[in-house]
Structure formats: structure tokens, C-alpha cells
Amino acid sequence: MDSLPDSILNDLRKVEEILTKIDENQTQSGYSLEHVLNNSDNINMRSEMMKFVRNVSLQCLNVFPHDHILKEAALVAEEISNTKMNSSSVAITPCKTLAKSLLKSNHQDVHLRGVYARREAAFGNIEYARKVFDMALLSIEGLPWDPKSNASLLFFCQFKSQPSSLQLLRARQGFKEQIRVIQETWIHGSINENSVASICCASLFEELTSGLEYGIEILNQSLSMVLPERRRKIHQLELLFNYYIQMLWKHHSEVELANIWNILVQELQIYPFNPKLYNTIIQIGHLHTSPSKLRWIIDDYLHKKPSVSVYLFALSYEIRKGSSHHRVHRIFERALGDNMLKSCELNSESVIPGGFLEWKETMDSWGSKMISAIKGLHFVAPTGSNLECHGKEGTVFVG
Numbered sequence: 001m002d003s004l005p006d007s008i009l010n011d012l013r014k015v016e017e018i019l020t021k022i023d024e025n026q027t028q029s030g031y032s033l034e035h036v037l038n039n040s041d042n043i044n045m046r047s048e049m050m051k052f053v054r055n056v057s058l059q060c061l062n063v064f065p066h067d068h069i070l071k072e073a074a075l076v077a078e079e080i081s082n083t084k085m086n087s088s089s090v091a092i093t094p095c096k097t098l099a100k101s102l103l104k105s106n107h108q109d110v111h112l113r114g115v116y117a118r119r120e121a122a123f124g125n126i127e128y129a130r131k132v133f134d135m136a137l138l139s140i141e142g143l144p145w146d147p148k149s150n151a152s153l154l155f156f157c158q159f160k161s162q163p164s165s166l167q168l169l170r171a172r173q174g175f176k177e178q179i180r181v182i183q184e185t186w187i188h189g190s191i192n193e194n195s196v197a198s199i200c201c202a203s204l205f206e207e208l209t210s211g212l213e214y215g216i217e218i219l220n221q222s223l224s225m226v227l228p229e230r231r232r233k234i235h236q237l238e239l240l241f242n243y244y245i246q247m248l249w250k251h252h253s254e255v256e257l258a259n260i261w262n263i264l265v266q267e268l269q270i271y272p273f274n275p276k277l278y279n280t281i282i283q284i285g286h287l288h289t290s291p292s293k294l295r296w297i298i299d300d301y302l303h304k305k306p307s308v309s310v311y312l313f314a315l316s317y318e319i320r321k322g323s324s325h326h327r328v329h330r331i332f333e334r335a336l337g338d339n340m341l342k343s344c345e346l347n348s349e350s351v352i353p354g355g356f357l358e359w360k361e362t363m364d365s366w367g368s369k370m371i372s373a374i375k376g377l378h379f380v381a382p383t384g385s386n387l388e389c390h391g392k393e394g395t396v397f398v399g
Contacts, residue, residue, distance in 0.1 A: 008309065011279035015316050018283050050081035054098075068111045075099055075119050093123045110136050168209055175202040179218070186225055196236045200243050212251045219244045228270050238271060245280045257288040265297065272305035278313040291321060302334070311335040 054077035057070045064070060075095040082094035099116040103109060113136035121129035163171075179202055182195045199222045207215030223231065223241065231237045245267075248260050264281050271277050285294040298314045311331065318328050 008275045011275045012312060012316050014279055015282045015313065016320055018286055047081045050077040053077040054081060066111065068115055071112050072115045075115060079119065093120050093125060095119055171205060175205060183225060191234055191236050193236050196240045199240060207247065212254060215247060232270050238274065241267065241271065242276045245276060249280050249283065252284065257284060260284050261288050272301055273307045273309050275309045278309060282313060282317055306338050
């Protein structure tokens with residue numbers, strides 16, 4: 001059976017949160033680690049709790065050995081369970097022993113090296129973290145992908161020791177040169193995920209060091225390099241646009257909501273099926289415009305560009321706003337009766353393997369029998385045979 005991707009479910013959940021004004025700690029995703037810790041005043045209790053989290057994370061890693069979230073959870077839990085004072089007064093990172101033990105069992109675990117380096121950096125050991133990062137990048141040489149595409153990544157975190165002006169200048173110059181090279185490749189039609197990731201890194205760098213305006217400027221320049229009609233067909237540029245609207249939403253309190261609203265409505269013409277765009281439109285629209293204006297835009301795209309995405313967000317909005325049952329029911333009926341949805345992005349075609357001439361007819365026949373079994377009053381075997389007519393002992397249905 002088809003199910004919604006986690007990304008769309010997360011976007012729908014965000015819409016629900018802002019419409020119902022639910023506190024982030026009380027959402028369906030459950031209590032966060034910070035929520036649990038803030039409600040545990042007893043240091044010993046907190047330590048025992050973190051030991052439990054560490055042990056569970058390590059057990060889960062036996063089943064999901066490549067999950068970086070579990071690795072970080074184990075290391076953070078190890079830190080908290082062994083730290084009962086300010087981290088600045090402790091010379092050695094508390095999770096160091098555990099991290100080295102895990103790396104000893106798998107020397108090629110680049111993810112774990114990266115996670116451990118972040119923990120060292122967060123603990124204030126910047127130079128040692130840099131060494132761990134360098135070792136991780138060097139270890140990529142022996143893996144079956146091109147290390148050069150990832151060697152220039154900048155790992156920028158909010159450390160206690162701020163980078164010097166010279167370091168910032170060198171990083172900015174490096175990003176400018178990288179963007180210049182990327183622009184040349186884009187002109188020739190070569191747009192890949194690595195180049196988009198580099199643009200996002202450059203934008204993040206400017207956002208953190210110079211402010212939102214400079215970060216947005218890099219994204220605007222990059223997106224404007226490609227004509228809208230071509231942008232619509234390039235998935236990597238849609239990922240870049242998703243990062244763009246994520247940054248706008250993060251700083252929406254600092255920007256005129258009218259400006260963000262105009263950008264979102266305009267971009268909807270290019271990406272009419274983008275779940276993250278609908279998510280942001282509903283969130284900004286809830287703060288900026290009237291419900292009737294927001295409904296008008298949603299209805300307009302239900303008519304122009306119908307898709308499962310827009311129907312889901314329309315239903316989520318109407319249900320959470322407490323709209324009439326008649327309107328909600330009408331949207332459901334419209335979705336079920338829309339022939340355009342048969343070819344939309346969340347509906348997949350039936351798989352018909354080659355080499356079987358009667359595959360479709362046979363499968364359709366079996367499907368019809370199973371549907372008839374649901375509707376009928378008789379008993380049906382797994383083969384689709386009517387046991388009421390052929391229920392004699394010894395009858396063979398499948399050879």
C-alpha cells in the first residue's frame with residue numbers, strides 16, 4: 001500500500017502546529033531530549049537516564065549501523081551521563097572513550113568520525129576536532145566514491161572561540177571562487193547536487209557571519225541564473241529553492257511578511273507541486289493574510305494544478321481551521337473524482353514485467369476476485385476460489 005513520505009508528513013505536521021498553536025514540545029513527534037532533561041532536576045537521575053539512552057542507542061546501532069542520529073545520540077548521552085559540572089572545567093571530552101571504541105570496531109566509519117569531531121568541537125577542543133575531520137576526509141580516499149567532490153566542505157558550527165577576521169576573509173574568498181566555478185558549469189548545463197550543496201554552504205556562511213540579507217543574496221543570484229521554465233525541470237534547483245524558503249521562514253520575524261508572501265505566491269507558478277512551498281504558504285498566510293485569501297489561492301491551484309500534495313494541505317488547513325463538514329467533504333469528493341490525480345506525482349503506475357504476455361489480464365482477474373470476495377457473503381481461499389462451491393476435502397486449487 002502507498003504511504004506518504006516522511007518529508008510530506010513533517011510539512012503537514014508543521015501546518016497543524018501553527019494552526020492549532022501547539023507548543024513544540026507537545027507535538028506528535030514526542031518529547032525531545034531537552035524537554036526530558038529540563039524536567040529532571042536531580043543530577044543522579046539525569047545521569048542514569050542518559051546511561052539508558054546510551055545503551056538503547058548502542059543496541060539500535062547493531063540493527064541500523066549507518067544511522068548517524070543514533071551515533072550522535074549515543075555520544076551525547078555518554079557525555080551527559082559522565083558530566084556533572086560545567087564542561088569547560090573538564091579536560092577530556094566525556095564521550096572520547098566510547099567514540100574510540102566504536103571507531104576501533106569500524107575504521108572506515110566516516111559518519112562516526114564526523115559526529116565525534118562535532119562533539120569535540122562543541123566541547124571546545126577545536127584543534128583536535130579539526131584533526132578528526134581531516135582523518136575522516138582522508139579516509140574517503142579508500143571508499144568507492146570520488147573524494148574530491150566532498151573535500152572542500154566547510155564544517156561551520158557555533159563554537160565558543162570565534163574565528164578570526166583573517167579566517168573569515170579566507171573562507172569568504174574560497175566560497176566566492178567556488179561559486180564562480182559553479183556558475184560556469186551551470187552555464188554549460190551541468191547542475192548537480194554537489195554544486196547545490198556548495199551554494200547552500202556559502203549562503204549559510206554569509207547568514208551566520210554577515211546576516212540574512214547576504215545569505216539570501218547568494219541564493220537569489222544562483223536561482224536567477226536559470227530561466228523559470230528550465231528551473232521547473234531540474235530537481236536539484238528545487239532542492240535549492242527549498243533551502244531558500246526554509247531560510248525565509250526561519251527569519252520571518254525579521255522580514256516584512258508581505259515581501260515573503262509575494263515571493264511564495266510567485267514561486268508557486270514554478271513549483272505548483274512542492275509540499276514545502278505549500279507548507280510555508282500556509283504558515284506565512286496564517287500570519288499575514290485573511291483565511292479567505294488563503295482559501296482562494298488553494299482553490300485556484302486545486303483547479304489549475306491538482307495534485308495529492310495540494311489536496312492534502314487543503315484538507316489539513318480546513319480541518320484545523322474548523323471549517324464546515326460540507327467544505328471538507330467537498331474537497332474529499334473532488335479529490336476522489338479527479339481523473340488528473342491518476343498521473344500525479346504520488347500515484348505510481350502498475351508494474352508489468354516483461355516476458356509475461358498475459359500478466360495484466362491475469363493480475364486484473366485476481367484483483368477482481370479479491371474485490372468480489374470482500375463484497376460477497378461467501379468464503380474465499382487465498383487462491384480466490386469459492387470454497388462454498390469447491391469446498392470438498394481433497395480439492396486441489398493450486399498445483
